[in-house]
Amino acid sequence: MFNKVRKILKSSVVFLLVFPAYIAAHIAVYFSILHFFPFSMPFEKNIVKLALFLLGSFLGFSIMISTLLAHRWDNHFNRKYYFLSGVWVGFMINLLLFFAFGWIIVLAYGIFGGDPNEKMLGLSAVVGAFLYSVYGIINAFTPVVKRIDVSIKNLPKKWIGKKVVHISDVHLGHIYRDEYLREVVKRINSLRPDAVVITGDLFDGTDGNIDIFIDPLNSLEATKGIFYASGNHEIYLGIDRTFETLGKTKITCLRNEIKMIDGLQFIGIEYPKHKDKINVAKTIKKIPNFKQSEPSILLWHMPTQVSKIRKLGISLMLSGHTHKGQLFPFGMTTRFMFNGYDYGLKRKGNFSIYTSCGLGAWGTPMRTEKHSEIVEITLLKGQASGKNKRKTEN
Structure with missing residues (x-):
C-alpha cells in the first residue's frame, strides 16, 4: 500500500512539472493556427476559435484519459485510444516545431522587409509536421x-x-x-x-x-x-x-x-x-x-x-x-x-x-x-x- 502511495506521489510531482509545459505547447499551437489561418468574419472567427479550443482540449487531455483507461481495462479499444493519443502528443510537438520555423521566417521578413505569404507558411508547417510524424512512426516500428x-x-x-x-x-x-x-x-x-x-x-x-x-x-x-x-x-x-x-x-x-x-x-x-x-x-x-x-x-x-x-x-x-x-x-x-x-x-x-x-x-x-x-x-x-x-x- 505504501509503495502504491509513493508511486502516485512521484507521478504527481512529474505531472506538476510537465503539465504546464504541455498546456503551454497546446496554447502556442492554438494561437499559431489562428495567426497563420486568419478568418475575416467575426462570427466565423469565433466559431473556429471555439472549435479549436474544444478539439485541442479533447486531444490534449486524451493522453491522460487513455492512460487511466489503459491501466484499468486492457482491451482493444483502450489500446487503440492509448496509441492514437500518443500519436497526437508527437504530432503536436512536431507541429509546434514547424510553426516555430514559420514564426522565425515571419520575424526575418519583419526585420529585413517584405511581405511573407503567411497562409502558405502555415500550410507548409502543418504538412511538414504531418510528414515528419509519419516518418517518426515508421522509425519507431522498423x-x-x-x-x-x-x-x-x-x-x-x-x-x-x-x-x-x-x-x-x-x-x-x-x-x-x-x-x-x-x-x-x-x-x-x-x-x-x-x-x-x-x-x-x-x-x-x-x-x-x-x-x-x-x-x-x-x-x-x-x-x-x-x-x-x-x-x-x-x-x-x-x-x-x-x-x-x-x-x-x-x-x-x-x-x-x-x-x-x-x-x-x-x-x-x-x-x-x-x-x-x-x-x-x-x-x-x-x-x-x-x-x-x-x-x-x-x-x-x-x-x-x-x-x-x-x-x-x-x-x-x-x-x-x-x-x-x-x-x-x-x-x-x-x-x-x-x-x-x-x-x-x-x-x-x-x-x-x-x-x-x-x-x-x-x-x-x-x-x-x-x-x-x-x-x-x-x-x-x-x-x-x-x-x-x-x-x-x-
Whole structure:
C-alpha cells in the first residue's frame, strides 16, 4: 500500500512539472493556427476559435484519459485510444516545431522587409509536421541493425569473433504487442548471436496481460545465453511481477549477479526501487564472484556513474534508457544530461560503453531523433581505444 502511495506521489510531482509545459505547447499551437489561418468574419472567427479550443482540449487531455483507461481495462479499444493519443502528443510537438520555423521566417521578413505569404507558411508547417510524424512512426516500428566492433584486452579465446546482440527499451505493453516482438525475435535470430543481452525497460509499465510475451521471448536463440537486467519501467510495472513473468522464459535475470560464461563475466545490476539510490561500482564489488582482473560485460540500464565503473576495470558497459531524446530536438537535452554518453559507442583506455537508443518508444510511438535499433556487437581481442570501422546500419 505504501509503495502504491509513493508511486502516485512521484507521478504527481512529474505531472506538476510537465503539465504546464504541455498546456503551454497546446496554447502556442492554438494561437499559431489562428495567426497563420486568419478568418475575416467575426462570427466565423469565433466559431473556429471555439472549435479549436474544444478539439485541442479533447486531444490534449486524451493522453491522460487513455492512460487511466489503459491501466484499468486492457482491451482493444483502450489500446487503440492509448496509441492514437500518443500519436497526437508527437504530432503536436512536431507541429509546434514547424510553426516555430514559420514564426522565425515571419520575424526575418519583419526585420529585413517584405511581405511573407503567411497562409502558405502555415500550410507548409502543418504538412511538414504531418510528414515528419509519419516518418517518426515508421522509425519507431522498423528497427535497423547497428553493427559495431568492441575490443577487449584480455578477451578469452572462446569469445574472439563472437557476436553479442544488445537490445534495450522495447517497452512491451499496449503499443508494442507480441506481434512486434515476434518480428524482432526473428530479426535477432537471423543474426545468429552467441549471446543476447537486454538492458532494461523490456516492459512499458502499463497494466495488462504480459504473459502474451512469454512465447516470443522463449523463441530467442543464443548459443551462450540470454541475459537481462531491469530498468525503471519494470519498477512501474512491479518488479516481482516482472521477474515472475521472465521466470517462465529461458532468459537469465541478473539481479546484482554475475554469470561467468567461458571466462567472460556477464554482470547485471538491478534498477533500484523507487527513490532508492545505488552505487553501481560498490554494488559490483560486493558480488562474491566478481573478479576485477577478468573481462566483463556490465548490463546497467542508465549510462550513469561511468567514471567509477571504468575505474573498476569493467571491459564493456551496455546501457539504454535515454532513447537519444526520441523526438527532435530533445536529443540535445539527453546529451547534456548524460555527459555525452546518451548514445553510441565511446571508448577510453581498456573501457568501452555503448548506449542504445532503444528498440521501442515511450509516450508517443514516434522516433525522429534516431531509428529504433538492434545492436550487433562483435567481440575482438585488443585495446579498446580506436574507431569503429565496420558498417553500422542496414
